[in-house]
Amino acid sequence: MRALVARRLDGPDAIELIETAVPEPAAGQVRIKVAAAAVNPVDLGVTLGFPVKFGLSAAREQSGLGWDVAGTVDAVGPAAGEYEVGTPVVGVADLLGRSLKTHAEYVVLDVDAVVPAPRGLELVEAATFGLNGLTALQAVRALQPEPGQTVLVTGAAGGVGGYAVEIAKHLGLRVVASAGAGDEQLVRGLGAEYFVDRAQDLPDAVRRIAPAGVDGVVDAAVVGIAAQEAVRNGGRHVHVQGGPRPPELRAITVQQLFIQVGQADLQELVRLVEAGVVSTRVADTYPLEQAGLAYKRLAEGGVRGRLVLVP
Known part of the structure; x- marks a missing residue:
């Protein structure tokens, strides 16, 4: 699969699109085929090495990118609840120190970080509100x-x-x-x-x-x-x-406040989206191979709405 990572940690130019093995879900995890994944300021921070500089993450050879994700369940590990392959879901990858995250074609997340996507919402929009x-x-x-x-x-x-x-x-x-x-x-x-x-x-x-x-x-x-x-x-x-x-x-x-990802809050957030309380705003979409443009546009500031990567 293709995935975005940062290795040099000197800004958006450090982003690399690599080929890597499709991850396998372990116990209590699901694999998601990514339909859309928003770009967040924290992703820019990772490319600049902020988690390491602020002592939030250990130095590593490769840092995965992406927190928000929307897609469909592609594989289910043991003890992963009642998720079925093909279920539309949203999730948040909240661990800073992962070598692969949601800016990829597939991502594995703990079931506590995944909930069914809002009903009637396109997955590109569903990728915008999680984090x-x-x-x-x-x-x-x-x-x-x-x-x-x-x-x-x-x-x-x-x-x-x-x-x-x-x-x-x-x-x-x-x-x-x-x-x-x-x-x-x-x-x-x-x-x-x-x-x-x-x-x-x-x-x-x-x-x-x-x-x-x-x-x-x-x-x-x-x-x-x-x-x-x-x-x-x-x-x-x-x-x-x-x-x-x-x-x-x-x-x-x-x-x-540092966010804590859990199913109860994710479910509440989805309920608020379905009720029209929480809005979804897509500013633009980019394919993975043009992710650098999305990161640089976000770094320039002034974006209203979300920039979303579509594998």
Whole structure:
């Protein structure tokens, strides 16, 4: 089979399309014939060696690429539940240190990381929400929200931030969205009640809306202290990516969130997609042999929607 890997770890130019053996599922695993796999910022990070630099993964000769996947079950290992060959599924490959991942023609995943795909959704669209949707779901949950509370979402036009806006709105929260000036219509369409241009002084702009501060922030843009200054005393700050963990000032609870993939949350996310709460946005598709173009386009920034590889 063909698969994308990174070996040099010096950016998107390090991506290699290799020929390798089709992996076999072990106990508690299924093999998926990949129909589509989105490209995520974390994949760019892998090509730059960030997991090794930040101590999240050991150095290795070859790093697999790709987290999201949609496709059909191709083979089933022992004790892998009731999956049948041909079942449409979505999954997330959450281990950084794998030599082969979802940017390939086939991928093997633990059954806990796989669920049936949303009904009525094309598999290219189904490949777009797994990693970012799970991160957003777990981030909003970490705020311990109560209906009627006001929350700030930074990076609200991005993958994680956009889903956080939709999920927070669904839970009855009032959302203040921070994004670029050109994204106001987009984030309001996702459910934001208030909009703050990211070029403004964030704490001042948010406190003009919520003078005592918002109840919590999902900091998808990793703004850090500036985002925390918009939170009321005793509120919550969810820091959803790597980098330094912000201090807990003014009795604010800070949680640095790393996604945990499990069937229960994946099933909940699929339910939200089927209900129209969580949207799917495909910006463009690329064949595996043109994956470098997709990675470079993502690295340039400004992509709204997902870039999806189609083997």
